[in-house]
Amino acid sequence: MSAQSAPPPHGAERFLAIRRPFEVGYWLLSCALSAIGNTATARIDVDRAGLDFAAWEIASWETSSAIAVLLLVPPLIAFTARWPVHLDNIARRLPLYLAASLVWSLAHVGLMVGMRKLVYAWHGEIYVFGDAFGYEYMKDARTFLGLVLLLHVYRALVRRLQGEASLLSAPDDDSPPVEPVERPSRFVVRKLGREFLVAADDIEWVQAAGNYADLHVRGKVYPLRITLTELESRLDPARFLRVHRSHLVNLHRIASIEPLDSGDGRLHLHDGAVVPCSRRYREGLLAAMVG
Structure with a gap:
């Protein structure tokens, strides 16, 4: 069949x-x-x-x-x-x-x-x-x-x-939040009048885009109106790590690290994406992956 x-x-x-x-x-x-x-x-x-x-x-x-x-x-x-x-x-x-x-x-x-x-x-x-x-x-x-x-x-x-993402814990009305805002495990995405959930663990990497942070999930990009620094403080630090001034990466999605002569690096993810890694973050990344 x-x-x-x-x-x-x-x-x-x-x-x-x-x-x-x-x-x-x-x-x-x-x-x-x-x-x-x-x-x-x-x-x-x-x-x-x-x-x-x-x-x-x-x-x-x-x-x-x-x-x-x-x-x-x-x-x-x-x-x-x-x-x-x-x-x-x-x-x-x-x-x-x-x-x-x-x-x-x-x-x-x-x-x-x-x-x-x-x-x-x-x-x-x-x-x-x-x-x-x-x-x-x-x-x-x-x-x-x-x-x-x-x-x-x-x-x-x-x-x-x-499809624009938002925190599931930030409803449009005055109802109580669904989950703690400090450590969201899911995001709601509104796309063309429809809504669906995206698990935080499914986010492969995040890129800063002005006042937005673009969530990259299975080849899709969902902008979230939040600064990268604020989002970093809310995501699980055991899974998400800053690797560049404008990039966060899901440690579980990294396939390999390519060192560069400049001291920087490139992160090759399982989905084929390539994310830059600054030299100032390389030691922390290596320590996190070994740990």
Whole structure:
């Protein structure tokens, strides 16, 4: 009798499987379309105004701006992941994001002006930016806000597709906790309107992700809104150990330790995952595994 085949993945799982290529493709395509579309509209505006600008000049303006935005996307992703905005911290985060918008604009202007100067020099011309930073900042601030909103909404949708974890001992109402919050043995995962339990012992490793800790369980990732340090203090220290500033690992899931020349190491888990191990944690890890 043949083994029963696994059920086909549903739409959410198929998307999560191609999530990274999709994200890279989105940013490349959106910036390319922005450069093409803005170049076309700028050319129309220049012709209507009767201004004397060559086609390569107009293309360099818009293309340099789009490339600068593309280069600034990775640090913006890291910034919004490290300091995300929630309803309970908007007031505290506002000054930080205002300052970040200024840094974003300075970096964007610096990158695009540098690229324009190179293009103009290639054509034997000189590009002069002038004192237009105030005007550029007004545009950049809107772009910055739009990208911040896009990233937060997208992450919320991804968490919904992945399934977001929470402590079983933290119910939504005022009922008593199911188990002690100091040492939870299970987590509840809410995914697409359904709930299921995940045993703490089934967690293979945990990675810090801003204000979240991503629980890796059987190839799935469930974000839990808690700092890695706080989660470490609540998990069983006989099973879970900090091996990196942003990683916890389940000792029972380690298949082998690969030492590196730098003194750091790599932990190869039974599921094939590879987790970094800093040199400062190696002795403690070895002692825990021997014990």
